[in-house]
Amino acid sequence: MRVIRIPLYFLIFFLVSSCGLPYCKKIPFEEEELLWFSSYPEIDTVYFSNNVSTDSLIILKKEINNPKNTCIFDLEGCKWMEGDNEYYANGGYDFMFIHNSVTYYCSFTLQKIADNQSVVSIGFCGQYSLRLPSNKLKNVMIDGTIYRNCCYFDSSVLEEGTHQPVEKIDYLLWSREDGLICYSIEGVIYTALS
Helix, strand or coil: CHHHHHHHHHHHHHHHHHHCCCCCEEECCCHHHHHHHCCCCCCCEEEEECCCCEEEEEEEEEEEECCCCCCCCCCCCCCHHHCCCEEECEEEEEEEEEECCEEEEEEEEEEEEECCEEEEEEEECCEEECCEECCCCEEEEECCEEEEEEEEEECCCEEECCCCCCCCEEEEEEECCCEEEEEEECCEEEEECC
């Protein structure tokens, strides 16, 4: 009987070790990246004006999926049984935008794609952006106020969607600390009201 146990133990050990141990590599946001989520609380309303008409931005949901426990054996966020063993932090805002009495469902997302790199993207007025590196930010002056760490989305990085009406966006500026600052639709510039 003892002779059978040794091969049986060896067989069980071989089966478990050949499958690999479950682990999950987690890439959390850095403190600087979390600043992208400080601009708006959930259920907030921001108004934009061109001195003739006013648009509304209503934050519907703010979500941050940032792994807290970075131990590789904690499987939170990973689908290990499906072969996924990496969990990259991500988050964003879902918001409703009202322009000329037309309602758009929009989003802003930040996604970690490597240990020291993340990308931002936006869906705004029926157009969707390519993913832009979040570390290539610009400082912009508008009406004498300097806005730091801004992503500039223009028509070269925006593509038309198909699920809602599409507005012709010339550009929009989203600041890491202040959120959406201004945008231009068909040559008309709208800025945030303070």
